Amino acid sequence: MNPTMEWIVSAGRAALIWLVQLQLIPILIWFERKVSAYMQDRTGPNRAHILGIRLAGVIHNIADVLKLFFKEDVTPPGVRKFYYLLAPFMAMMIALMTFAVIPFADTLKLGSLEIPMQVFSHNVGMLWIFAIGSFGIFGIVFAGWGANSKFSLLGGIRSSAQLISYELTLSLSVIGLIMIFGTLQLNEIVRGQGGLLFGFLPMWGIVLQPLGAVLFITSVIAETNRNPFDLPEAESEIVGYHVEYSSVKFALFFMAEYVNIVVASGVMTSLFFGGYGIPFLPTEKLIEHAQPVLLGFLAAHVILPAILLVPCRRWSKRLKQLYTDARRIEADFLSAVLVLMALGGLGGIAFFSLNPLSGYGPNIVAAIVQFATFSAKLTFFGFFFVWVRWTLPRFRYDQLMDLGWKLMLPLSLVNIFITGLVLLLVDSLK
Amino acid sequence: MKVASPKLTFWEKLYLFEVLKGMGVTLGHFWKNLFNQSAMPTVQFPEEPNPLPVRHRSRHRLTVRENGDPKCVACMCCETACPARCIHIVAEESPINAIEKRAKVFEIDLLRCVFCGYCVEACPEDAIRMDTDDVLVVGDRREDFIVDLKWLLHGGDFLERRRERAETAPVQGEPITPPTTPEEDQGWPEGTPYHRPKLPAGWQTNAKNV
Numbered sequence: 131m132n133p134t135m136e137w138i139v140s141a142g143r144a145a146l147i148w149l150v151q152l153q154l155i156p157i158l159i160w161f162e163r164k165v166s167a168y169m170q171d172r173t174g175p176n177r178a179h180i181l182g183i184r185l186a187g188v189i190h191n192i193a194d195v196l197k198l199f200f201k202e203d204v205t206p207p208g209v210r211k212f213y214y215l216l217a218p219f220m221a222m223m224i225a226l227m228t229f230a231v232i233p234f235a236d237t238l239k240l241g242s243l244e245i246p247m248q249v250f251s252h253n254v255g256m257l258w259i260f261a262i263g264s265f266g267i268f269g270i271v272f273a274g275w276g277a278n279s280k281f282s283l284l285g286g287i288r289s290s291a292q293l294i295s296y297e298l299t300l301s302l303s304v305i306g307l308i309m310i311f312g313t314l315q316l317n318e319i320v321r322g323q324g325g326l327l328f329g330f331l332p333m334w335g336i337v338l339q340p341l342g343a344v345l346f347i348t349s350v351i352a353e354t355n356r357n358p359f360d361l362p363e364a365e366s367e368i369v370g371y372h373v374e375y376s377s378v379k380f381a382l383f384f385m386a387e388y389v390n391i392v393v394a395s396g397v398m399t400s401l402f403f404g405g406y407g408i409p410f411l412p413t414e415k416l417i418e419h420a421q422p423v424l425l426g427f428l429a430a431h432v433i434l435p436a437i438l439l440v441p442c443r444r445w446s447k448r449l450k451q452l453y454t455d456a457r458r459i460e461a462d463f464l465s466a467v468l469v470l471m472a473l474g475g476l477g478g479i480a481f482f483s484l485n486p487l488s489g490y491g492p493n494i495v496a497a498i499v500q501f502a503t504f505s506a507k508l509t510f511f512g513f514f515f516v517w518v519r520w521t522l523p524r525f526r527y528d529q530l531m532d533l534g535w536k537l538m539l540p541l542s543l544v545n546i547f548i549t550g551l552v553l554l555l556v557d558s559l560k
Numbered sequence: 561m562k563v564a565s566p567k568l569t570f571w572e573k574l575y576l577f578e579v580l581k582g583m584g585v586t587l588g589h590f591w592k593n594l595f596n597q598s599a600m601p602t603v604q605f606p607e608e609p610n611p612l613p614v615r616h617r618s619r620h621r622l623t624v625r626e627n628g629d630p631k632c633v634a635c636m637c638c639e640t641a642c643p644a645r646c647i648h649i650v651a652e653e654s655p656i657n658a659i660e661k662r663a664k665v666f667e668i669d670l671l672r673c674v675f676c677g678y679c680v681e682a683c684p685e686d687a688i689r690m691d692t693d694d695v696l697v698v699g700d701r702r703e704d705f706i707v708d709l710k711w712l713l714h715g716g717d718f719l720e721r722r723r724e725r726a727e728t729a730p731v732q733g734e735p736i737t738p739p740t741t742p743e744e745d746q747g748w749p750e751g752t753p754y755h756r757p758k759l760p761a762g763w764q765t766n767a768k769n770v
């Protein structure tokens with residue numbers, strides 16, 4: 131591959147991952163609203179619409195973004211301008227950068243050409259996540275200190291104390307996993323998880339390291355400032371570090387939180403839940419059986435819309451009873467989309483059964499299927515974050531510190547110790 | 561004050577299983593509501609009417625005589641009784657001999673009104689009522705809420721709306737016969753059953769007059 135090509139391919143991967151991250155922000159915000167509503171027996175947002183299409187509240191995100199952009203952007207007098215302006219961009223940029231080492235599919239082999247499906251494929255892997263991830267504190271500190279307000283300074287200090295405490299556990303809890311797989315390269319770790327334990331259990335990180343997984347998930351929630359550890363923001367009770375920000379600058383902080391969730395889900399998926407891997411179907415087998423997998427994938431595209439069509443038609447009837455305005459047509463519109471999807475799936479099945487995959491086809495199909503798996507897992511863990519947030523009450527500050535320093539840190543050390551022992555035992559048995 | 565903290569068992573102290581239990585509860589609610597949305601207690605307000613209690617007080621109206629003139633004789637009783645001082649009346653001589661005065665200006669500032677209903681009680685002529693069922697008055701500026709004589713006489717097609725509401729309301733128990741003529745529309749008789757949506761089990765209250 132000549133340098134220009136390489137450059138283009140890298141840029142393409144970066145753009146893809148960047149888009150995935152930004153795409154997930156509105157989806158997560160929508161989850162946050164709608165899922166929390168259903169958990170609390172409410173209906174949630176269902177008013178904003180474009181030509182009557184409401185998409186169960188997704189359109190509210192667009193309204194929100196418009197609102198945030200057209201709000202007055204106040205810079206309070208007396209701020210330390212440079213740091214004040216730098217902070218939101220720091221927060222957002224660092225959140226986006228961390229995702230670079232997470233593999234979203236196995237290395238794509240096209241003949242002699244090998245394209246790693248990871249923006250930054252290097253064997254520092256995990257270290258990159260920790261190194262760049264801990265830079266996130268700078269966004270908070272700059273925001274707290276740069277705003278030159280006592281409240282935001284206090285908020286910033288509180289947040290950095292929390293982040294630093296939980297970063298220790300975060301890094302220590304994955305050491306066990308690194309010991310088992312013997313590599314920092316995330317793609318290798320994900321490949322390693324494709325194997326089977328005792329011949330039937332997928333070797334996912336959560337199976338090998340249950341304690342490590344629990345510690346990691348807990349501290350990653352603390353790292354992303356989410357409930358039950360959302361003391362940095364705690365928008366309803368105490369004042370956080372971004373109190374002096376408004377309009378787009380506030381929106382950047384807000385979005386950075388969601389990007390952080392995406393990153394955390396990505397790391398969680400890659401380390402403990404098999405990453406892009408499908409259980410019992412490692413990459414080599416996937417490429418071998420690409421044809422049936424592809425057909426199954428397309429069949430799902432037909433069956434799922436077909437099933438969804440039933441409630442959609444029922445809903446359409448109800449809408450026509452309830453409303454006289456543009457909202458009447460919403461269910462019809464969605465049914466049309468579903469029918470189109472099903473037809474597309476059928477067309478795909480017809481096409482690919484007549485022209486079986488050949489050449490590089492299987493490799494590309496495998497990459498796409500793995501990418502889809504990864505996205506599905508990513509979305510699920512996004513949901514998981516929302517789910518945790520709307521279930522658990524917030525910790526008090528002293529409880530937070532107690533949990534971090536007196537319980538989770540020792541436990542993560544114990545975890546390393548036990549992992550070492552077991553590894554030694556297994557080695558001596560061989 | 562000393563608060564005795566409850567004794568926790570070992571499994572509860574681990575916290576992890578309690579967290580999982582809690583997440584099970586929220587997921588259960590999520591699942592239930594996702595697949596059975598109509599069972600949710602939310603009322604989609606402007607489209608689905610929210611039931612009003614029998615003796616509620618809503619936006620005012622002025623009643624009329626048979627010939628269409630307002631019944632009001634500009635006696636200022638309501639203006640005097642109003643605790644919010646939001647009624648403003650200017651009287652003028654009535655062209656009809658039997659009636660001394662009538663209102664030239666009759667304004668109510670709905671933003672100042674506290675909907676106490678004293679004006680209705682004070683009126684000797686049954687000229688002002690608060691039975692329009694109109695709980696939505698929309699405006700962009702404060703002046704929009706200072707309503708005048710014309711508006712109070714004709715503002716809102718409350719009769720039609722009341723009829724429509726009685727027809728489309730989610731009925732529980734006996735429905736109300738909607739009024740069809742102005743004579744019939746003498747207000748709701750006391751004890752009329754009113755519409756109330758079916759609440760899910762566990763939401764039922766003992767409140768008599770919701």
Ligand code: SF4
Pocket residue numbers: 638641642643644645646647668672673674675676677678679680
């Ligand atoms: S309801 Fe009460 S406050 Fe309102 S106009 Fe009548 S007397 Fe005044």
Ligand code: SF4
Pocket residue numbers: 631632633634635636637638639649682683684685686687688
């Ligand atoms: S009390 Fe009745 S009659 Fe007297 S001014 Fe008020 S509305 Fe008119």
